Amino acid sequence: MLLLPRNTVSVTNVPGRNTREVTMSEVVRASLSIDSDLMSRFDQLIERSGLGNRSEVMRDLIRGRLMDEAWDSGEDGAVATVTLIYDHERRRLTRQMEDIGHAHHSEVMSSLHIHLDHHSCLEVIVLRGEPKNLRQIANHLMGLKGVLHGQAVFCRVPTNEDRR
Numbered sequence: 001m002l003l004l005p006r007n008t009v010s011v012t013n014v015p016g017r018n019t020r021e022v023t024m025s026e027v028v029r030a031s032l033s034i035d036s037d038l039m040s041r042f043d044q045l046i047e048r049s050g051l052g053n054r055s056e057v058m059r060d061l062i063r064g065r066l067m068d069e070a071w072d073s074g075e076d077g078a079v080a081t082v083t084l085i086y087d088h089e090r091r092r093l094t095r096q097m098e099d100i101g102h103a104h105h106s107e108v109m110s111s112l113h114i115h116l117d118h119h120s121c122l123e124v125i126v127l128r129g130e131p132k133n134l135r136q137i138a139n140h141l142m143g144l145k146g147v148l149h150g151q152a153v154f155c156r157v158p159t160n161e162d163r164r
């Protein structure tokens with residue numbers, strides 16, 4: 001792995017190395033092209049976090065993304081919190097956030113606003129509804145111009161089956 005050029009990521013599943021992979025029927029080796037700066041930042045993240053090697057982390061990312069997709073296609077009730085940090089001076093952004101809130105009033109349960117300092121605001125918005133809709137609203141909010149940092153956390157509302 002270390003002999004690969006820095007701009008190449010190798011994704012290899014080796015049965016037996018990790019108990020989760022013992023049952024895998026076939027091993028494939030894949031490579032992808034990636035910006036060298038991005039790769040170097042990814043390597044630093046792996047190093048700092050002690051998450052494992054590139055392949056393990058890539059597999060976890062892929063599994064996570066696939067789980068997200070499965071979650072999106074469900075129709076069960078879900079909740080989400082969307083955390084936004086933005087510049088207080090961006091008045092237009094505040095207005096846009098308000099418009100989104102009114103457009104999705106049945107999904108927006110609550111919001112919390114904290115003035116972090118003279119310039120920055122923190123807003124946490126709590127959503128409830130169908131997973132697909134929540135993802136869409138969250139992406140819309142996080143994608144607004146002027147949002148410096150956006151993060152969404154999604155949870156399924158537990159059903160009776162979950163409580164058994």
Ligand code: NI
Pocket residue numbers: 088113114115116120121122
């Ligand atoms: Ni504020």
